[in-house]
Amino acid sequence: MNILTKSLIGLDGVPAAETVLSHVDGERGELIIAGEHVATLADKSSFEGVTARLWNGATGSNLSEANVRSSLGAARERAFARLPDLLPATRGMSVVDGFRAAVAGLRGENGLPHEATIVGAFPVIAGALVQRAKGNDPVAPDPTISHAADTLKMLLGRKAEPREVAALDAYFVTVCDHGMNASTFTTRVIASTQADLFAAVTGGYCALTGPLHGGAPEPVLEMLDAIGSRERIKPWVDDALARGERLMGFGHRVYRVRDPRADVLKVAIEKLEADGADLPFAGEVEAYIRAALRKKNPERPLETNVEFFTAILLDALQIPRQAFTPIFAVARAAGWTAHAKEQQRTGRLIRPSSSYVGAVPKS
Ligand code: ACO
Numbered sequence: 001m002n003i004l005t006k007s008l009i010g011l012d013g014v015p016a017a018e019t020v021l022s023h024v025d026g027e028r029g030e031l032i033i034a035g036e037h038v039a040t041l042a043d044k045s046s047f048e049g050v051t052a053r054l055w056n057g058a059t060g061s062n063l064s065e066a067n068v069r070s071s072l073g074a075a076r077e078r079a080f081a082r083l084p085d086l087l088p089a090t091r092g093m094s095v096v097d098g099f100r101a102a103v104a105g106l107r108g109e110n111g112l113p114h115e116a117t118i119v120g121a122f123p124v125i126a127g128a129l130v131q132r133a134k135g136n137d138p139v140a141p142d143p144t145i146s147h148a149a150d151t152l153k154m155l156l157g158r159k160a161e162p163r164e165v166a167a168l169d170a171y172f173v174t175v176c177d178h179g180m181n182a183s184t185f186t187t188r189v190i191a192s193t194q195a196d197l198f199a200a201v202t203g204g205y206c207a208l209t210g211p212l213h214g215g216a217p218e219p220v221l222e223m224l225d226a227i228g229s230r231e232r233i234k235p236w237v238d239d240a241l242a243r244g245e246r247l248m249g250f251g252h253r254v255y256r257v258r259d260p261r262a263d264v265l266k267v268a269i270e271k272l273e274a275d276g277a278d279l280p281f282a283g284e285v286e287a288y289i290r291a292a293l294r295k296k297n298p299e300r301p302l303e304t305n306v307e308f309f310t311a312i313l314l315d316a317l318q319i320p321r322q323a324f325t326p327i328f329a330v331a332r333a334a335g336w337t338a339h340a341k342e343q344q345r346t347g348r349l350i351r352p353s354s355s356y357v358g359a360v361p362k363s
Contacts, residue, residue, distance in 0.1 A: 012253065029255060033053075033173075039263070042170045078117065079117075086105045106198050126326040149165045151330060152164055163271065166268075172330065172334075176335050177332070182207045183208040186204050189350045191343040204332070214307075214325050214328045216305075230281065238292065252303070265310060310328070
């Protein structure tokens with residue numbers, strides 16, 4: 001019997017695809033998205049700009065930022081018109097679960113590529129579910145403004161300020177793609193069967209919802225709330241670690257140093273200058289947890305990951321915490337659709353093997 005190590009069973013470091021879309025260097029703490037370092041992109045590019053780069057990389061097309069902006073604006077309007085079909089399937093569900101059900105109901109729109117239909121629909125669905133949770137009707141999109149600005153408008157029910165739009169746009173750019181993470185791998189596996197993009201991104205979203213992947217930001221805020229004050233940082237963290245708990249927003253399968261996206265988001269929060277964001281307190285919690293994790297597990301570097309500052313940024317933007325995972329998906333949809341198209345072009349089915357450790361017939 002072939003006995004696999006723990007790391008091989010988790011497919012650590014096993015390449016599942018060749019991609020031009022993004023590259024994560026876990027030892028050096030580097031992330032390249034479509035040929036640029038993430039910090040440069042977050043500084044220079046809009047979400048529409050980086051989405052154009054990803055789609056062009058996946059398909060060889062030559063879309064500009066303006067092309068993507070206009071197709072996403074049209075797609076948001078189409079998705080809004082489809083809400084009466086999509087929302088009934090989400091009745092009684094939380095924002096996270098309702099988003100899954102509504103995304104599963106998406107289908108092709110005449111004259112729009114599937115990838116635009118999907119990326120355009122995501123914030124419309126998230127906005128409608130958030131408004132419904134407050135007892136309000138969905139807020140109609142505005143196709144003339146940016147994807148980040150319109151996302152905030154539909155979520156908050158008001159026109160966002162430029163500094164808020166800049167912060168959400170920086171977040172979208174920062175998390176739009178990230179190598180062969182669990183949800184992107186799921187998306188590529190589904191696309192490799194030649195299932196369509198709607199099936200592929202629905203699967204990707206399902207993988208994103210778990211707390212070991214994209215479901216961590218809400219628990220990060222719960223942790224900060226539970227700690228509550230500076231004096232309680234040490235006892236709270238020490239107790240949680242003594243109980244063997246995982247602290248949300250720390251650790252990563254690939255990074256052995258600090259997740260470079262954490263710093264990009266920290267800068268975005270500083271620029272936002274939001275009243276509600278207690279960055280000094282969060283910074284003290286972060287510093288103590290990093291030191292405590294180093295002490296507890298000296299051989300296994302566990303550093304801050306993107307979800308810690310995601311939680312603080314989205315909270316400062318007054319986005320309800322129940323919507324954090326769908327908002328992550330709004331950004332990651334750009335990467336998922338690009339990966340699905342890149343995978344389909346290869347024509348190669350992803351079909352790994354397993355190591356059988358069960359009973360064997362006696363004869
Ligand atoms: N807090 C405390 N201990 C931790 C943490 C953590 N956040 N992360 C890992 N450890 C410990 C594990 O318990 C384990 O200890 P052990 O060997 O004594 O059992 C050791 O460190 C190694 O952990 P692994 O399981 O090998 O780490 P893995 O690479 O599988 O996990 C993961 C990575 C899932 C992100 C993990 O660090 C974790 O659960 N973090 C908290 C959740 C989180 O922040 N998720 C968001 C990830 S970022 C993203 O996906 C967008």
